[in-house]
Amino acid sequence: MSEPESSDGQQPESITEPVAEPEPVAEPEPVAEPEPVAEPKMETDGNSHLFAVRTTGGQEKIVMRLLEARIKMGKINIQSVVLLSDLKGYVVVEAQNVSAMFDAIQGIRHVRGQLRGELTYNEIDKYLIKKSTVSELAVENTVEIIGGPFKGMKATITRVDQEKEEATVILLDATYQLPVTVDANYLKLVPA
Known part of the structure; x- marks a missing residue:
């Protein structure tokens, strides 16, 4: 495509304006960190x-x-x-x-x-502080079983295993002597 000609047959001169130098960009100011929200001060002098x-x-x-x-x-x-x-x-x-x-x-x-x-x-x-119930148990003590399948039954202790925290008991409610090994935490001493 050709450029338009003027009425006298000459091409128009291009008008160019001098380009100004760009202004230097100012460096951005550092953004201030928001201050942390202060938590309420609690007295902690150790005298609770x-x-x-x-x-x-x-x-x-x-x-x-x-x-x-x-x-x-x-x-x-x-x-x-x-x-x-x-x-x-x-x-x-x-x-x-x-x-x-x-x-x-x-x-x-x-x-x-x-x-x-x-x-x-x-x-x-x-x-x-939960104290081990094994330390309170002794042979011939009468106890009540407070957990497990024999819950609510009374028994007499025949043997106590301190390491395993177990006791072997004979159920008093059974028609014959039935020795059962029970976790010591399931036993509660019955006052004499």
Whole structure:
């Protein structure tokens, strides 16, 4: 294709404008890192105390879960919550002081109050550390079987194996002497 000619038969001159040098691009400013959100400061001077919180019977797990949720949200200043299966109607709370414990249980449903004073570690130690029942068993003791196929039956111990934590017993409820080897954790001493 040919370029258009002007009326006098000459081709038009191309008009060129001088190209300006590009301006230097300024270096971008470094982006400031967002500051981390500060977590609530908890007092941790190592002087925690144990308190027993009284709950509605059977609602211990609910109270414990509500306290755990408040701990995770950072709303309360307590270190731990312990639910002891043998201590019905109570939840043990570890806190720096009484006021921190009262702030923690304030407004929680099923909380009925708090025992006066503090608990000592020795008072709850027996609930926390499971002692082997084999050490309590002896030959000729009368026991009740609390687990397994013979649950609810009474028996007399004939032999105790400390290493395997087992005991051989003779069932008292059977019509003939039937020796059975049972895990020691399934045995409970019957008071004489």
